[in-house]
Amino acid sequence: MNSPLPAPGAGLGHYISTAPFDPLSVEAMTEEQSQVYQASQLKLMWWKFKRHRVAVASGIFLAALYLMILVCEILAPYNLHTRNMDFIYSPPQRVHFFSDGQFIGPFVYGRQMTLDMDTLKRNYSDDRSQVQPIRFFCRGDSYKFWGLVESNIHLACPAENGQLFLLGTDRLGRDVLSRIIYGARISLTIGLVGIAFSFVLGIIIGGLAGYHGGVFDLIVQRVIEVLQSIPSIPLWMALAAIMPVTWSPILIYFGITLILGLLDWTGLARAVRSKLLALREEDYVLAAQLMGAKSSRIIGRHLIPGFMSHLIATATIAIPGMILGETALSFLGLGLRPPITSWGILLTEARGVSVIAFYPWLLFPMIPVILVILAFNFLGDGLRDAADPYR
Structure with a gap:
C-alpha cells in the first residue's frame, strides 16, 4: 500500500527527507511536491546542503577568504616588507571612537617606547595626546599588484606620520596583520x-x-x-x-x-x-x-x-x-x-x-x-x- 503524500503545507525540507513519490499519483501533487519530484539530483543536493547552516556559513567564509587573496595588496595596511624600526615588537593597538567624550571616528593613539634594562624588553604605552585617525581608501606604501601593476591604494592606512599596528609588529617592525x-x-x-x-x-x-x-x-x-x-x-x-x-x-x-x-x-x-x-x-x-x-x-x-x-x-x-x-x-x-x-x-x-x-x-x-x-x-x-x- 502506498504511503500518503505529505501535507500540502509542509516545507521542501520535509519532502527531501521522505521516501520517493509514487509516479501514479503525480496528478494529485501540489506545486511544491511536483517541484521536488521533478528536481534534478544537483538541485536536490543544493536543497539538502542549504539545510546544513554551519556548512553554508563555512562556505561563505571560505569564499570571502579566496576573494580576499585576489586583492590582498589593497587590503593590507602596509607593504609586505615595510619595516618600522622604531616600533619593533610593538603590541596590537586598540581602535577607539571617542576621545575625551567627543566622537572622532575610528582612530588609534600614538605610541611611546621605553626599554627595560633588566629584561631588555621594549615596553609601549599609549600617548593620548596623539590622536591618529584611520584613513580609508587612501594612498600608502607602494606595491606591485600581483607583481605587475604599480599602485599605492589601500583600504585602510595610518594617519600621516602615524602608526597602525592592529595585530602588532614582529622582530623587524613589520606589521603582523599585513x-x-x-x-x-x-x-x-x-x-x-x-x-x-x-x-x-x-x-x-x-x-x-x-x-x-x-x-x-x-x-x-x-x-x-x-x-x-x-x-x-x-x-x-x-x-x-x-x-x-x-x-x-x-x-x-x-x-x-x-x-x-x-x-x-x-x-x-x-x-x-x-x-x-x-x-x-x-x-x-x-x-x-x-x-x-x-x-x-x-x-x-x-x-x-x-x-x-x-x-x-x-x-x-x-x-x-x-x-x-x-x-x-x-x-x-x-x-x-x-x-x-x-x-x-x-x-x-x-x-x-x-x-x-x-x-x-x-x-x-x-x-x-x-x-x-x-x-x-x-x-x-x-x-x-x-x-x-x-x-
Whole structure:
C-alpha cells in the first residue's frame, strides 16, 4: 500500500527527507511536491546542503577568504616588507571612537617606547595626546599588484606620520596583520593546487584499479598501504629536505605543492576504486562495452560522473590536510622560504618560549589556520551529507 503524500503545507525540507513519490499519483501533487519530484539530483543536493547552516556559513567564509587573496595588496595596511624600526615588537593597538567624550571616528593613539634594562624588553604605552585617525581608501606604501601593476591604494592606512599596528609588529617592525593577509595567498592556494595533483592521480590510478582489477589492482593496493603506513610529517620532511637550496622561491612553492599532492592521492584512489568495483557490474557498463566503447571513455563519461559529488566532498576534506602540511613544513624550516610568506613561515617567529612569553601576538597567524581548517571540515561534512543519496 502506498504511503500518503505529505501535507500540502509542509516545507521542501520535509519532502527531501521522505521516501520517493509514487509516479501514479503525480496528478494529485501540489506545486511544491511536483517541484521536488521533478528536481534534478544537483538541485536536490543544493536543497539538502542549504539545510546544513554551519556548512553554508563555512562556505561563505571560505569564499570571502579566496576573494580576499585576489586583492590582498589593497587590503593590507602596509607593504609586505615595510619595516618600522622604531616600533619593533610593538603590541596590537586598540581602535577607539571617542576621545575625551567627543566622537572622532575610528582612530588609534600614538605610541611611546621605553626599554627595560633588566629584561631588555621594549615596553609601549599609549600617548593620548596623539590622536591618529584611520584613513580609508587612501594612498600608502607602494606595491606591485600581483607583481605587475604599480599602485599605492589601500583600504585602510595610518594617519600621516602615524602608526597602525592592529595585530602588532614582529622582530623587524613589520606589521603582523599585513603579513597575515599576504600569507593567506600562499597558504590557501597551495591546498587547491595540491588537491588538483592528487585529484588527477587518485581518479586515474583508482579508476584503472577498480575497473580492471587483477594484478594492477593488487599492486596499487599494496603501494597505497605502504604509503599510508608511513608517518606523514617525517615523510614530508625527508622529501622537502632534498630540494636544492639554490631553487628560486617559486620552484620551492611548486615543489612543496607537488610533494603534498603526490602523497595525498591514496585516500581518493581508494574511494574511486571502491565505487568503480560496484558500478562496473551495472547493465549500462555492459551495454557500453558491447558497443565497443574504450575503457577510458567508460570510466570518464559513465562511471566517474556518477559519483563526482562524493569526490568533490572528499577533496574538500583533503584540502585542510595540505594546508596543515605546508604550515608544518614551513614552521620546521623545511618548506617555503623567504621572501615568500605563508602562515607557516609567520609562525616561525614564535618558536622560542621567551618570544611567546614576551610577545604572544606573534601567535596570531595560528588563528586563521584554525578557522580555515574548521571551515573546510564543516563544508566537507555538508557536501558529503548533501551528496549521500541514502540520507
